Amino acid sequence: MKYDAERLESMLPLPEATFHILTALADCDRHGYAILQDVAARTQGRFRLGAGTLYRSLQRMLDQGFIVEARERPAPEDDDERRRYYRITPLGRAVARAESRRLAGLVALARARGLAPRGV
């Protein structure tokens, strides 16, 4: 699905927590705790989401349409029915891409001034 570039631009920059959550949901649906663990693992514990920040961000992202609650659930033996699973939407994916491009552009700028190592 194509999104109006201007609309996507207006949503940037994304709050750091939102970007991390979108990244955590990029490859599969996850529940809140799993998102938290994924983010901690991927950032080697440098970025820790608090529970309140996580759910506030999730609620905002639901409102903004970046994510939805997933209807499909894991096999009953792996499931905990009190848990909710979140799935990234095409809009969420588009906005995450746009944010990545924006960040990449910033890194390129910094690199041009010798502030970031080449080839990283």
Place this chain on the structure above:
Amino acid sequence: MKRVHELLLYLYPAAFRAEYADEMRRIVADGNRQASGVFGTLAFWLDVVTDALTSAAGAHWDLLRQDLGYMRRSLARSPGFVVTAIAVSALGIGVTTTVFTLTDRVLLRQLPYAGAERLVKLWEAVPQYSRMELSPANYRDLKSRARSLETFAAYYFNPVNLVGEGEPLRVRGVAVTGEFFVTLGAEPLLGRVLDGADDRESAEPVAVLSYRLWQSLFGGEPVLGRTVRLDGTPYEVVGVMPQDFTYPARDSDLWTTARFGPDDFEDRNNNYLYGLARLEAGHTLEEARSELTLVAARLEEEYPETNQDVSVTMIRLRDDVPRDARLMLWGLAGASVCVLLIACTNLASLLLARGLERDKELAVRTAMGAGRERLVRQLLTENLALAGLGGFIGLLSANAVVPHLVRLVPASLPVGEPSAADARVLWFAVLVTGVTGIGFGVLPAMRGRRGMELSGLREGVRAGIGGRRQRLRSLLVAVQVMATVVLLTTSGLLMRALVRVSSQDPGFRTEDVLAVQTPVAWTAYQETARRAALYDRILTETRALPGVSHAAFTSYLPMEIGGGIWPVKIPGREETGGSGRQGPWTASLRFVTPGFFATMGIPLRAGRDFDERDNGTARYVAVVSESFVERFWPDEDPLGKRFEFGFAEREVAGVVGDIRVRGLERPSEPQVYLPYRQVPDGSLIGYVPKELVLRAAASGETLVAEVRRIVRRADAELPVGKVRTLAEVVGEQTTPRRVQVGLLGAFTALSLTLSGIGLYGLLAFSVSQRRGELGLRIALGAPVSGIVAMVMRQAAVLTAAGASAGIAVGYAAARGLESLLFGVRPGDAPTYLIAGGIVAILALSACALPALRAARVDPTEALRTE
């Protein structure tokens, strides 16, 4: 720790909690388990608390943003409602804030002096007068003996002529003792204040300027060390006070040192000092009172001749507000509460009506899972936003209006100019706005909505006509009517009182008489002959001006403070009916030039006016008023009678009509007029004639300019002060009353308009809600007149209930304001009848249109929509 997290969860909005609390608990419990060691656990919990505080605030902000967005869309659909709601809140909040600003400055706020709660005012007290100025001798003795007073200062008003800085100028000086400024704890803006050293006899005359005089006369230029001439004596300027220091009166211009001569201390009847003291720390007012009463009793023993029955009155400076001013402000505060009540009930009706319209929408949101808390929150946001906008506009208007109401505050009060709103007023406005928005916005709406979230989903909102809402609306109508009647009756009574006061005959002519202040400097005119030469010259030239028929000088104009009350002694007669200085054997004094009575239009009843023969070498004479004659020689011919008055024996040469001396509201009192040439050289300083009165067919600018020129030619250092017509002098006396009646009238007009709109709105809404029922009645054959009568009856019952309550409350309020009513009884029947009539007409007109509309309901259409 679990409990801490449970508490932290309460920081989040309820909806958020309901949605995510379980998962958050689990995450926090896991984290807690994984945290290792004391420091690890501590760090973890620090993170949890920080996260909760920041994310909870964020969650609330998210909701608020949603609500505001929702509100914007929802309100944009009903701009009429928005404008009305904002206007109504602005009116209510504006009026209340305006009156609060005044009341706060005058009655509630701590005075702007350090340790102000220890400041007290002192007077001598005799059985007839509880507050009489102190005599210097009594002041000196009380001061030296009182132990419960840290400092004790005295002052008197000492208007002086300031010359040498442009035009001669009359300034409002205050002569103070050395402890004056230290008692008040006042610091100068520039230079120094007066102190004990300035009280010494050898001290140079010095003056401290007010900020206002410094700006107006010296343009804020460096002024310390400069010399100003006051009544001919050079004074060195040693200080300038800050802008907000104005004590003892709002219009004080400068402060000089009070100098007492030996004569001042010899005569204990020479009362002209105001006492101002600071209680010693740790002493209560009561202790100080008891102590000073004992000291006064001792003085009474030592000086039985002069101090018989003389005690002391002491009150806190904060409480030194005239009773009438206090009553007026409380009256206004009550009126503003009425206006606010009407505005609030109006707002509540508006929101109630809107709530009914929105039932369906709210019901849909409820069905979709929005909790009660969520809906209340939405309503709260909307109503507070509306009230907030109203409050903002109200505050702006209050800010604009307050400076114009300064005339309500007597100039003698130690309060600064009530001007721009400050933090206190802002908080008050916020409070009123909150009460308006929450109390009268959300609660009625929610009360009406209780238990009917789902009913709104059904087509047709018959549930809305249910008993509870109907009762609430009826209550709102009745309250509005009640508040309107209270305002109508009290303002009506005060208006009648104003008419009565204004129609009092002052005893002199107010038309075509001009009064020009020409305050001769005492120091330059100590000799009577010199003064007489000045008056004669000015009078001769003034009388020659075209259009001027009469001119004269007097020491004080009627209605102006001054003149004093003097003892009367009649040779061969014992004083009866009173004791001490202030018995009934007194009269007030005025020195006048020949022609005064003709100029003022005071009728000569018997004998003659003064003439050129009445000089210092002739027999001392007096012209007395009719009430003087009634008191002292009721059944005798007063002409030729002799009495002692003003340090000399005088013979009655004439009798004139009474004039009202102390205002239109006070009865006439005995008056003695003395000829200006019979003031002994160097005595009776304050009684030198200084008001030029002239009767002229037209009192235009040209005439005033001519008079100024004449005065200037006669003495270049003689300032020309205020120029007013006597009608203005009399008018000034009723100014606070007129302003109050005007304000109350404006409040009443506002409340009538608001009530009219409110009643119409409520009745129209009620009719529209009853369309089905009315249609059915018409379909069943009810006559049109019956339908109209039914709707009108409903309004009439509510109006009658509200009006009865209003009359009861109005009567109670009028009893409280009785001393302002001047001869109008608090239960004055015509006022209540008129108020009731106005409200009845208002209610009938407000419901006429809805009633007619009800009668025109098309039965088939009305039934179809059911």
